Amino acid sequence: MTAVPAEDPEERRPAWREQTAAAIGLLDRPLTSYYLVLGTSVMLLALGLTMVLSASSVKQLQETGSAYALFQKQAMWMAIGLPGMWLASRLPVKTFRALAYPLLLLSIVALVLVLVPGLGRSAGGATRWISFGPLQLQPSEPAKLGLVLWGADLLARKERLGQLTEWRPLLMPLLPGAGLLVLLVMLGNDLGTTLVLLTIFLALLWVVGAPGRLFVGIIGLVGLLVSILILVEPYRMQRLTGFLDPAGDQLTTNYQGTQGLFAVASGGLFGTGLGEGRAKWDYLPHAETDFIFAIVGEELGLVGTLVVLGLFGVLAYAGLRIARRVKDPFTRLAAAGTTAWLVVQAVVNIGAVIRVLPITGIPLPLVSYGGSALIPTLIALGMMLAFAKREPGARQALAARGPGPVPRALSWLGLARR
Template sequence: MSHTTRPRESSGPRRKGGLLARVSLGSRFQAIPLEFVLLASTALILTAFGAVMVLSATSVESIGAGGGPYDGAVKHGVFIVIGVPLMFVLSRFPVGFFRKVAWLALILGLALQMLVFTPLGYETGGNRNWIRVAGYTMQPAEFLKLAFVVWLGVILYRKRGLLTNWKHVFVPIVPVSALVIGSVLAGKDLGTGMILFLIMLAALFFSGVKLRLFVIPMLMSIVAVVGLAVASPNRMGRIMSFLNEDCNYYDECYQSTHGIWALAEGGIFGLGLGNSKQKYGWLPAAADDYIFAIVGEELGLIGCAVVLVMFGLYAFAAFRIVRRTSDQFVRVVAATMTIWIVGQALINIGVVIGVFPVLGVPLPFLSSGGTSLLAVLLGTGVLMSLARSLPPIERGIGSGESQRTRSAAR
């Protein structure tokens, strides 16, 4: 007696090439976007690089003030310890969270900026844009930049179908922008005011606003810059010294001249880490606005090139977000955040190499100053969150999966 085994019948339809088994592991196990990895890695490399350079640039000054060689670096390190974890925490927030808190963040940023006009505020270098709390100094305008970027993204996202009408572009962007920029210019900080104005122009440009609508803001900015320059003898002197090759070395040209000398002494390979001569009291703001000069002096052209490459990779990752997203809010915030951080870096470097007059803006990630570092790390956390919102890249997947990906992107 023979027994025959009948084949099992499948409960579902048979597919060509065998049964395809699929296990969904959820969003936690999805591949990390390349943009996220590049942003995180370049930010961490630049922050670590900056910590080393701040240690080198501040050690002599700290000893001269009667402290230890690590005092300046320790203060800077406190903000790294706070900022880096916050960057990764912020990267886990959904995009919708930033839309909800944009107005609140801007109001808090403005309220913080107003503290510079209270007894907590103090003036340095002719600018009153600092406050001192519990022995720590703080520049509220740095947080205002971050809040301003997100707020502009929300407003332009909500008005995305109305931006051909100049009235919708004007209200509320121009009045609120004038308040934000004016609160900084009231403290005579022209450099930060120009960065805020650049942020506004970048947001309008990447939202698709017609170029003819930029005429009025540009004219207003030119009038404001000329007025502020004429009203301040110190600022006017710096601008004129930039245009005058025979300026007074002991006055307006002192800092810029020593910055150029630092770069020249470094040559291609540099004098070696820690071997800067200019930091011995010759170069003012060696650890702050002119830290790029110390990089060039100690690590040479190679060290400067590494910094530029890192900022280039940072911009590449951020603009990949702009190119891949279909969300107006994500596009505007990612592009504007990049223009702020990378644009400010280029302006700072341009000041050091003599392309621009002295403006007093820090080099993101590298300059000593906890407020600037913390704001830039938080801004990078927002960019990393936007990167996580991108749809996965299609790589040879089936038509059904392709359709789902396109739907998610929309």
Template sequence: MSAKTASRLAPPDPILTGCVLALLAFSVLMVYSTSISVAEVRYNDPFRIISHWLVYIPVGLAIMWGLSRVEVTWWRAIALPALAIAVVMMIAVLVPGLGREINGAQRWFSLFGLTLQPVEMLKPAVIIYMAYYMGSFPDRLSNFSSGLAPMLVVLMVSLVLLVLQPDFGSAALLSAVCFCMWFVGGVPIRHLLLLLSTFIPLAVVVMIAEPYRMQRLTSFLEPWNDPYGSGYQLIQSMIAFGSGGLFGTGVGQGVQKLFYLPEVFTDFISASIGEELGLLGIMSLIVLFTVLLGRGIWLAIHNQDMFSRLLILGCMMTLGVAFIINLGAAMGLLPTKGMPMPFVSYGGSALIGECVLLGLVLSVQRHQGGNKRLQKSGGKRAAKSSQPPMHDGLEHQF
């Protein structure tokens, strides 16, 4: 990035960055509280997990800050190469010997003692591609074969690779985000309705093809039918929420983290928050996410460039849907699904992916804001000058 470009950059949006920092502070507190007992038993070191988390957080923030400095036009230029690389990595993780299997799912690469999930690269790559296609070829969208069909192929390939891992939570999330982007991007309603009429039955067939999938889907309705099997995790989560009451039992005073509730500092960290910080803690979490998502949507609405608008929308929708799935599953409102809560649950790959998404949003915001400031200062100089103002076309860049 040139010095001239850097001088035009607006500062990172204080509302977005403030919400993220608050959520990460929330995370440090709760990961520390919930991981001590587990780390003591697993690694004979009570601070092993929190110390790793304190390394991941600054790395994620550095990535977010670095991406925010990249010109928006660069994201449009790498849409196809980024998508190709992400798909290759998703295929590679399925190859025996390359991918690592954990709890029956093969979703990870193991590198230098760290586990990396290629799906965290696939999500932003698909979002960038969808925004690029609809922003570059709006005239094609009215025709199914040249409009929705190419984007649908990309989504279906992604979903097949996710189902093979298997990772149904990410498949559902990516589908929801793409449908939202298509709707806002101008894909005709009739095409979306036609797609839904075939998509939903196909999803049902995939679910009932394996009994365990259907059991997981329905267990949240009656978890007490199998309290020591498919309903165990949800029951323990509900006990945690119920124990917290309005003000919680206090940080460090929770009981469910003592090996009653599995994945307590990852997928079910919200249950521990409900137990130790009570309803007020959960409401604070919801307010922070509402402000974060609301600010992102506001930035998208006030952006005139379709690519930038859809890029912001896709990134914020990904974070928002993940939050809803995580909290809804922990509360028994949605089927139990292993999905981390953005910026709160422990998980290095997930945090890096979330920081990439927000870095893309800040990239649009910082460059758009910088250009607006440049135009404003240029306008003032022109008003003072006796010469007529020069139009350099900056107002058409975004």
């Protein structure tokens, strides 16, 4: 009899295992972070522009006669922000460090101007905007980027000088600087942005290895400040009591939260269809800004909401991957601070919509309507792209790719011609 050769175990490996191994292998490539940040940013932008049109069309048609009014404005902000993102992705790290102090100073001046009667504009119980005729600016949004850059530069300098071993040099002047920003935002009654600024501050301390007892003290202080902010403003107390008692008054205190939850629940698995939602027909306030995630849930269903969550999860992974792989202290700190800013803001926004967190009134990054939030976010993501190029082997990989972004992306996916 002829002997049958033994079958190689590698030949019996299922196809799905080979595909999984190939997908995991992509994560080890030098340009993984670069393409993950770029890809998630583009997809969230496209989704956001689509949902702004859908969420605002009915109200804008009633008020202006054009269903495309806010869509056109958002497209204009995007047309301004995308070149800023591209430019930031090509800047050297030293440029970001040079911009840190001027941006922080301009943010402080602008936040002071918000509090000047006649210049500041209030809405929803918070004074957040400066009015320049038809143009409105929300200074607290670029202040987030300013705090990231300034805090990262400050701590990187102290790390180089070996001054991070004791808590006093660690906190000075980072704590007073961050505290001034927080105070100015608090005076404008903007609790949501206050929490994001504090998140950036804590993320920077975490990356440099601040002792645990320092976090306990700071978190205790933050809890005290938040409690004071809630107690001094009746509308915040109403939001908190409404969150703690969701079965309470459904027509006043809990109206927005209830309508948002109804919108998400009515979407089912696949949603009612793009543009077919009912909540935007004067049922859900601020559907295109703070509660745009509810419109996503209603029109795109559970699948749409999971896609949004997945995209922010990928963005968080890419940001932390950059922070872990780069060697420059400033780059590591700025990448971690930016990631904490965007991801925590997304979590707070989504948590408010699905009623696991109180309503704070902050937008969903890249998705909600608003140029003051969109442009600094795009610049911050461009900065992340610049940082991703500094990962080990990234510059060499970029140089080895084709002359344009499409050939580079195809090569990274293994689809380009050999």
